[in-house]
Amino acid sequence: MIACIFVCAVGMLDGNEGDRGVYASDSLEATLAAKAGEMDTRHVEEFLILSKTLNYTTAAQEAFIARPTLVEHIAELEGEIGCVLFSKCEGKLSLTPIGRRFVRTASLLLDRVECIVEEYRSLPDNFLSVRIASTNLPWLESYAYKACRALRERSPKKIVEIVSVAGPSSTVDALLDGSNDIVVSGFKSWRKDSSKAPFPDGISGFRLQGEPIMLLMTEGNPLFAKKNLQTVDLDGADIVLPPDIYRSYIRDGVAERFRERGAVITMRPLSFGDHFEYFAGDFSESFGVVPATLIPRFGIDRRAECRAFELEDLRISTEFYVLYRDDFLEDETASLFVEELKAMAK
DSSP: OOOOOOOOOOGGOOOOOTTTTSSSSHHHHHHHHHHTTTBBBBHHHHHHHHHHOOOHHHHHHHHHHHHHHHHHHHHHHHHHHHHHOOHHHHHHEEEEEHHHHHHHHHHHHHHHHHHHHHEEEEEHHHEEEEEETTHHHHHHHHHHHHHHHHHHHHSSSOOEEEEEESSSSOOOEEEEETTTTTEEEEEEEEEETTTOOOOOOOOEEEEEEEEEEEEEETTBBBBTTSSOOGGGGGGEEEEEEHHHHHHHHHHHHHHHHHHHTTOOEEEEEEOOOOOOHHHHHOOSSSSSEEEEHHHHHTTGOOTTTEEEETTTTTTTTEEEEEEEEEGGGHHHHHHHHHHHHHHOOO
8 A cells, every 4th residue: 555645636637517516626626736745545545435435433444444543534634635525414424515526536546546556566577777878879879769669569568768878988897887788889890800799708799880980170180171181191190089989999900000001190088078078179180080970960061160081091980889798688678678679770
């Protein structure tokens, strides 16, 4: 049994005008809405019993409480809503017009509470909150929400909540330390093992998509106006990278690829809060990187001060993988959600 009503009564009142009489029924609705968070559902249940029996002794027996306690509870209920629910004439108990109206309202309230309780009792085995780094959402957003809908259609009781975690936390470390439940990690397509994407122990995943990686510069860079750029044009340049992908660029030998084509570059991480902050920055004489997916998302193609470009002799592309801990799949809802994600990614 629930001790307190936590739903708003005003939305459950019907619009029957017949019982209003000289009573201010609109005032009752407002009072119920204000008191709904405090009202004891036991008192409402007892009221409904008494409304049927119209006898305190019989109603008290059915409610398994003492008669004086029932009298006290009804008085408290009437005090809470500011209305008289029962009247007595020649020793006979009867409902007032507002009391008759409240029978319908009380029944709806208890039905709603019962539905809420039933829903929440099932949640421990059917609810999943998935933490995804905000920097990962551009790749996962449509897949994740489509997977949520598909799972709900397949298993109506299953509920998946996507929680966006602020900051650049799209790393395997974020999985291992519990900061995120799902991350997107990239492997450069020139790696011989990029199609297999070697994962650390305890981590599994699947390919999401591949896409070109563009270099990015802002107005003021000496190369901004040059049409066709070769790798050697970037000799001595700095490429600033989001911290969550910096190590993957080191791991995948991006600097070595530049060196093979006559350019010595320095890659360094640049701390930032989110993608907006990174792409809104002035790279000055340095360069940034931007996956093709994010160019329209952040309006880079519509900003005159920005230029995204590819090198004529070095195409960079990344295979993106969805990663998660093996133990994440021990939860049935999580396992079903990942199944739907995989289906969406095919």
